[in-house]
Amino acid sequence: MSLVNFKPERITVHCAGTANGKKLTIHNVRKWHIDERGWDDVGYHYFIRLNGMIETGRDLGTQGAHVRGDNKNNVGICLAGTDCYTKEQLHSLRALINQLRETYRIPIWNVFAHNEFTKKKTCPGFSAKLLVCFLLMSRGYEPMRDHLIPS
Ligand SMILES: [Zn+2]
Numbered sequence: 001m002s003l004v005n006f007k008p009e010r011i012t013v014h015c016a017g018t019a020n021g022k023k024l025t026i027h028n029v030r031k032w033h034i035d036e037r038g039w040d041d042v043g044y045h046y047f048i049r050l051n052g053m054i055e056t057g058r059d060l061g062t063q064g065a066h067v068r069g070d071n072k073n074n075v076g077i078c079l080a081g082t083d084c085y086t087k088e089q090l091h092s093l094r095a096l097i098n099q100l101r102e103t104y105r106i107p108i109w110n111v112f113a114h115n116e117f118t119k120k121k122t123c124p125g126f127s128a129k130l131l132v133c134f135l136l137m138s139r140g141y142e143p144m145r146d147h148l149i150p151s
Pocket residue numbers: 013014015066114121123124
C-alpha cells in the first residue's frame with residue numbers, strides 16, 4: 001500500500017541476500033517482490049549494483065516495503081550481496097546516504113542497518129556502528145575491511 005505523503009526522515013540499509021559478488025540488478029529484485037510476494041513494486045527505494053551503479057526503485061514520494069512495521073518515512077537502500085561488497089558499492093552507498101541526508105536534513109542517528117530493527121535479521125551483514133563510522137569518513141574503507149570483496 002502506498003502513501004501519498006512520504007517524507008524521507010530516516011534511511012535503512014539492506015542486502016539482497018544473494019551470493020557475495022554475484023551480479024544482480026533492481027530488475028531481479030523487482031521481479032521477486034512482484035511475482036513472489038505479490039507486491040505492486042520493488043520494496044526498496046534504491047538498489048546498488050556490484051559496479052556501484054545506483055538504480056532507483058520505488059519512487060521517493062511513496063512508502064517502501066523493507067522493514068516490517070517500520071516503513072513510515074523510511075528510505076530503503078539495498079546492496080547486491082549478503083555481507084561483503086565491492087569498494088564501488090560502498091562508495092556509492094556513502095555518496096547516496098550523504099546526498100539524502102543533505103537534501104532531506106536527515107540526522108546521522110536516523111541512518112539504520114536493518115538488523116537494528118529485529119534480532120531475526122543479520123541484514124545487511126554489518127552493524128550500524130560500522131555503518132555510521134564508515135559514513136562519517138570522507139574516504140577510506142577501514143571500518144568495512146571485513147566486508148570488502150577484494151578488487
Ligand atoms: Zn533487510
